[in-house]
Amino acid sequence: xxxxxxxxLQFHTDGFIVLRNxxxxxxxxxxxxxxxxxxxxxxxxxxxxxxxxxxxxxxxxSVSDYDSHEKGEVVVRRLRQVYDRDPxxxxxxxxxxIRPILQQILDDQVVLTTAHHxxxxxxxxxxxxxxxxxxxRRYWRxxxxxxxxxxxxxxxxxxxNGVLEFIPKSHTMDFTEAQFDLKEYFLEGYEGNQExxxxxxxxxxxxxxxxxxxSLLLHRANKNSTNKAKxxxxxxxxxxxxKTVAGTRSAEFPEILLxxx
Ligand SMILES: O=C(O)CCC(=O)C(=O)O
Numbered sequence: 001x002x003x004x005x006x007x008x009l010q011f012h013t014d015g016f017i018v019l020r021n022x023x024x025x026x027x028x029x030x031x032x033x034x035x036x037x038x039x040x041x042x043x044x045x046x047x048x049x050x051x052x053x054x055x056x057x058x059x060x061x062s063v064s065d066y067d068s069h070e071k072g073e074v075v076v077r078r079l080r081q082v083y084d085r086d087p088x089x090x091x092x093x094x095x096x097x098i099r100p101i102l103q104q105i106l107d108d109q110v111v112l113t114t115a116h117h118x119x120x121x122x123x124x125x126x127x128x129x130x131x132x133x134x135x136x137r138r139y140w141r142x143x144x145x146x147x148x149x150x151x152x153x154x155x156x157x158x159x160x161n162g163v164l165e166f167i168p169k170s171h172t173m174d175f176t177e178a179q180f181d182l183k184e185y186f187l188e189g190y191e192g193n194q195e196x197x198x199x200x201x202x203x204x205x206x207x208x209x210x211x212x213x214x215s216l217l218l219h220r221a222n223k224n225s226t227n228k229a230k231x232x233x234x235x236x237x238x239x240x241x242x243k244t245v246a247g248t249r250s251a252e253f254p255e256i257l258l259x260x261x
Pocket of ligand 1: 122136162220221
Protein backbone atom coordinates (compact mmCIF):
# COMPACT_ATOMS: atom_id res chain seq x y z
CA UNK A 1 0.00 0.00 0.00
CA UNK A 2 1.24 3.52 -0.82
CA UNK A 3 0.14 7.06 -0.04
CA UNK A 4 -1.22 9.15 -2.88
CA UNK A 5 0.80 12.27 -3.69
CA UNK A 6 -1.93 14.31 -1.95
CA UNK A 7 -1.62 12.22 1.22
CA UNK A 8 2.17 12.45 1.16
CA LEU A 9 1.97 16.22 0.81
CA GLN A 10 -0.55 16.26 3.65
CA PHE A 11 1.90 14.38 5.87
CA HIS A 12 4.77 16.72 5.07
CA THR A 13 2.56 19.80 5.53
CA ASP A 14 0.76 18.83 8.73
CA GLY A 15 3.34 16.47 10.23
CA PHE A 16 0.92 13.58 10.63
CA ILE A 17 -1.50 11.39 8.77
CA VAL A 18 -4.29 9.10 9.95
CA LEU A 19 -4.74 5.82 8.10
CA ARG A 20 -8.24 4.62 8.87
CA ASN A 21 -9.02 0.95 9.37
CA UNK A 22 -5.43 -0.05 8.58
CA UNK A 23 -5.07 -3.21 10.67
CA UNK A 24 -7.91 -5.70 10.91
CA UNK A 25 -9.78 -6.12 14.19
CA UNK A 26 -8.66 -9.72 14.63
CA UNK A 27 -4.99 -8.75 14.70
CA UNK A 28 -5.67 -5.80 16.98
CA UNK A 29 -7.52 -8.09 19.39
CA UNK A 30 -4.74 -10.69 19.32
CA UNK A 31 -2.11 -8.02 20.09
CA UNK A 32 -4.37 -6.60 22.79
CA UNK A 33 -4.78 -9.97 24.51
CA UNK A 34 -1.01 -10.43 24.80
CA UNK A 35 -0.55 -6.83 25.92
CA UNK A 36 -3.14 -7.29 28.67
CA UNK A 37 -1.24 -10.28 30.09
CA UNK A 38 2.02 -8.31 30.16
CA UNK A 39 0.21 -5.37 31.75
CA UNK A 40 -1.53 -7.52 34.35
CA UNK A 41 1.76 -9.18 35.32
CA UNK A 42 3.62 -5.88 35.07
CA UNK A 43 6.39 -7.54 33.11
CA UNK A 44 9.49 -5.32 33.04
CA UNK A 45 10.73 -3.21 31.44
CA UNK A 46 7.83 -0.97 32.23
CA UNK A 47 7.38 2.72 32.84
CA UNK A 48 4.98 3.59 35.63
CA UNK A 49 2.63 6.52 35.94
CA UNK A 50 5.02 8.06 38.49
CA UNK A 51 8.11 7.33 36.37
CA UNK A 52 6.48 8.83 33.28
CA UNK A 53 5.84 12.10 35.06
CA UNK A 54 9.03 12.38 37.07
CA UNK A 55 12.00 11.21 34.98
CA UNK A 56 14.43 14.02 34.24
CA UNK A 57 15.57 15.07 30.79
CA UNK A 58 19.04 13.67 31.58
CA UNK A 59 17.56 10.30 32.57
CA UNK A 60 15.52 10.07 29.39
CA UNK A 61 18.45 11.07 27.22
CA SER A 62 21.19 8.90 28.63
CA VAL A 63 19.98 6.11 30.96
CA SER A 64 19.30 2.88 29.10
CA ASP A 65 18.13 0.72 32.01
CA TYR A 66 14.41 0.64 31.30
CA ASP A 67 13.21 -1.27 34.39
CA SER A 68 10.92 0.74 36.63
CA HIS A 69 12.72 -0.09 39.93
CA GLU A 70 9.57 0.88 41.79
CA LYS A 71 8.35 -1.11 44.76
CA GLY A 72 4.75 -1.79 45.78
CA GLU A 73 1.55 -1.21 43.82
CA VAL A 74 2.40 0.63 40.62
CA VAL A 75 0.27 1.84 37.74
CA VAL A 76 1.83 0.88 34.41
CA ARG A 77 1.99 3.69 31.88
CA ARG A 78 3.80 1.71 29.21
CA LEU A 79 5.38 -1.63 28.45
CA ARG A 80 8.78 -0.94 26.96
CA GLN A 81 10.97 -2.92 24.59
CA VAL A 82 8.01 -4.74 23.11
CA TYR A 83 9.79 -5.80 19.90
CA ASP A 84 11.29 -8.81 21.67
CA ARG A 85 8.34 -9.63 23.90
CA ASP A 86 6.09 -11.52 21.49
CA PRO A 87 6.03 -12.57 17.81
CA UNK A 88 2.73 -10.71 17.36
CA UNK A 89 4.35 -7.46 18.45
CA UNK A 90 7.37 -8.06 16.24
CA UNK A 91 5.15 -8.88 13.26
CA UNK A 92 3.30 -5.57 13.59
CA UNK A 93 6.56 -3.62 13.82
CA UNK A 94 7.75 -5.36 10.66
CA UNK A 95 4.39 -5.29 8.89
CA UNK A 96 4.99 -5.26 5.10
CA UNK A 97 1.74 -3.39 4.37
CA ILE A 98 2.98 -0.20 6.01
CA ARG A 99 6.58 -0.40 4.73
CA PRO A 100 6.07 1.38 1.36
CA ILE A 101 4.28 4.19 3.18
CA LEU A 102 7.13 4.60 5.67
CA GLN A 103 9.64 4.50 2.81
CA GLN A 104 7.72 7.29 1.06
CA ILE A 105 7.53 9.42 4.19
CA LEU A 106 11.17 8.94 5.19
CA ASP A 107 12.39 8.92 1.60
CA ASP A 108 14.89 6.32 2.76
CA GLN A 109 15.18 2.68 3.79
CA VAL A 110 13.22 2.08 7.02
CA VAL A 111 15.00 1.27 10.28
CA LEU A 112 13.29 0.32 13.54
CA THR A 113 14.82 2.18 16.48
CA THR A 114 14.21 -0.13 19.40
CA ALA A 115 15.53 2.56 21.76
CA HIS A 116 12.47 4.77 21.41
CA HIS A 117 8.79 4.17 21.92
CA UNK A 118 8.85 0.44 21.04
CA UNK A 119 5.96 0.45 23.51
CA UNK A 120 2.49 -0.58 24.44
CA UNK A 121 1.22 2.76 25.74
CA UNK A 122 -1.65 2.87 28.20
CA UNK A 123 -3.91 5.27 29.96
CA UNK A 124 -5.33 3.44 32.94
CA UNK A 125 -8.85 4.29 34.09
CA UNK A 126 -9.24 7.25 36.45
CA UNK A 127 -5.65 7.26 37.78
CA UNK A 128 -3.86 8.30 34.60
CA UNK A 129 -2.89 11.88 33.93
CA UNK A 130 -2.79 14.21 30.97
CA UNK A 131 0.26 13.95 28.71
CA UNK A 132 1.37 17.53 28.16
CA UNK A 133 2.40 19.10 24.84
CA UNK A 134 5.78 17.83 23.73
CA UNK A 135 7.94 16.84 20.78
CA UNK A 136 9.17 13.24 21.01
CA ARG A 137 12.49 14.18 19.43
CA ARG A 138 13.48 16.30 22.46
CA TYR A 139 15.10 13.37 24.27
CA TRP A 140 16.31 11.51 21.19
CA ARG A 141 19.82 12.01 19.86
CA UNK A 142 20.20 11.59 16.09
CA UNK A 143 22.05 13.28 13.26
CA UNK A 144 18.80 14.75 11.88
CA UNK A 145 15.03 14.75 12.37
CA UNK A 146 14.01 12.06 9.90
CA UNK A 147 12.12 9.93 12.43
CA UNK A 148 8.41 9.20 12.68
CA UNK A 149 6.25 7.28 15.12
CA UNK A 150 3.58 4.78 14.17
CA UNK A 151 0.63 4.77 16.58
CA UNK A 152 -1.88 1.91 16.36
CA UNK A 153 -5.20 2.17 18.18
CA UNK A 154 -5.91 -1.27 19.63
CA UNK A 155 -9.35 -0.05 20.62
CA UNK A 156 -11.32 3.16 20.23
CA UNK A 157 -9.64 6.35 21.40
CA UNK A 158 -11.70 9.44 22.07
CA UNK A 159 -11.98 12.59 24.17
CA UNK A 160 -12.97 10.64 27.30
CA ASN A 161 -10.26 7.97 27.35
CA GLY A 162 -7.17 9.95 26.32
CA VAL A 163 -7.44 11.12 22.75
CA LEU A 164 -4.21 12.17 21.02
CA GLU A 165 -4.07 15.80 19.93
CA PHE A 166 -1.64 17.35 17.46
CA ILE A 167 -0.62 20.85 16.44
CA PRO A 168 -0.49 20.66 12.66
CA LYS A 169 2.66 22.08 11.06
CA SER A 170 4.46 22.37 14.42
CA HIS A 171 7.19 20.03 13.14
CA THR A 172 8.37 22.87 10.88
CA MET A 173 8.02 25.72 13.38
CA ASP A 174 10.97 27.44 15.05
CA PHE A 175 10.65 27.66 18.81
CA THR A 176 12.75 29.32 21.50
CA GLU A 177 13.85 27.72 24.79
CA ALA A 178 11.51 30.03 26.70
CA GLN A 179 8.50 28.31 25.14
CA PHE A 180 9.32 25.05 26.97
CA ASP A 181 9.77 24.09 30.62
CA LEU A 182 12.85 22.32 32.00
CA LYS A 183 11.58 18.92 30.83
CA GLU A 184 10.90 20.46 27.45
CA TYR A 185 7.12 20.40 27.65
CA PHE A 186 5.58 23.19 25.57
CA LEU A 187 4.23 25.71 28.09
CA GLU A 188 0.45 26.15 27.95
CA GLY A 189 0.60 29.25 30.13
CA TYR A 190 3.18 31.04 27.98
CA GLU A 191 1.44 33.78 26.07
CA GLY A 192 3.33 33.23 22.85
CA ASN A 193 2.26 29.56 22.78
CA GLN A 194 -1.46 30.08 23.02
CA GLU A 195 -2.04 31.04 19.41
CA UNK A 196 -0.16 27.91 18.33
CA UNK A 197 -2.07 25.66 20.74
CA UNK A 198 -5.38 27.06 19.47
CA UNK A 199 -4.73 25.34 16.13
CA UNK A 200 -4.74 21.85 17.71
CA UNK A 201 -6.73 18.98 16.27
CA UNK A 202 -7.96 15.85 18.06
CA UNK A 203 -7.38 12.46 16.49
CA UNK A 204 -10.30 10.31 17.55
CA UNK A 205 -9.42 6.80 16.46
CA UNK A 206 -11.16 3.50 15.97
CA UNK A 207 -9.66 0.11 16.58
CA UNK A 208 -7.20 -0.57 13.76
CA UNK A 209 -6.60 3.07 12.81
CA UNK A 210 -2.96 4.15 12.54
CA UNK A 211 -1.46 7.61 12.96
CA UNK A 212 2.01 8.30 11.63
CA UNK A 213 3.49 11.47 13.10
CA UNK A 214 6.76 13.34 12.79
CA SER A 215 9.22 13.29 15.69
CA LEU A 216 9.09 17.10 16.01
CA LEU A 217 5.29 17.37 15.93
CA LEU A 218 3.82 18.83 19.13
CA HIS A 219 1.26 16.44 20.61
CA ARG A 220 -0.51 15.71 23.86
CA ALA A 221 -3.10 13.28 25.19
CA ASN A 222 -6.06 13.59 27.54
CA LYS A 223 -6.32 11.62 30.75
CA ASN A 224 -8.60 8.61 30.78
CA SER A 225 -11.85 9.43 32.55
CA THR A 226 -13.57 6.15 31.70
CA ASN A 227 -13.42 2.86 33.60
CA LYS A 228 -11.65 0.97 30.81
CA ALA A 229 -7.91 1.13 30.01
CA LYS A 230 -6.87 2.78 26.75
CA UNK A 231 -4.15 0.60 25.23
CA UNK A 232 -2.22 1.59 22.11
CA UNK A 233 0.91 0.37 20.31
CA UNK A 234 3.57 2.87 19.32
CA UNK A 235 6.95 2.39 17.68
CA UNK A 236 9.45 4.66 16.00
CA UNK A 237 11.28 4.35 12.71
CA UNK A 238 14.00 6.40 11.09
CA UNK A 239 15.63 6.62 7.70
CA UNK A 240 18.79 4.53 7.28
CA UNK A 241 20.83 7.69 6.60
CA UNK A 242 19.88 9.09 10.01
CA LYS A 243 22.55 8.15 12.56
CA THR A 244 22.48 7.85 16.34
CA VAL A 245 24.75 9.99 18.51
CA ALA A 246 27.25 7.74 20.33
CA GLY A 247 27.04 7.58 24.11
CA THR A 248 23.32 8.42 24.29
CA ARG A 249 20.28 6.22 24.96
CA SER A 250 19.44 6.43 21.27
CA ALA A 251 22.61 4.47 20.45
CA GLU A 252 22.29 1.86 23.20
CA PHE A 253 19.70 -0.41 21.59
CA PRO A 254 19.75 -2.45 18.38
CA GLU A 255 18.46 -1.02 15.14
CA ILE A 256 16.61 -3.26 12.73
CA LEU A 257 17.10 -2.47 9.07
CA LEU A 258 13.90 -3.42 7.25
CA UNK A 259 14.06 -4.76 3.72
CA UNK A 260 13.02 -2.32 1.00
CA UNK A 261 9.57 -3.26 -0.33
O1 LIG B 1 -0.03 9.52 26.80
C1 LIG B 1 -0.28 9.23 25.64
O2 LIG B 1 -1.23 8.52 25.33
C2 LIG B 1 0.64 9.79 24.60
C3 LIG B 1 2.05 9.51 24.97
C4 LIG B 1 3.03 10.28 24.20
O3 LIG B 1 2.71 11.13 23.43
C5 LIG B 1 4.46 9.99 24.38
O4 LIG B 1 4.83 9.28 25.33
O5 LIG B 1 5.25 10.49 23.57
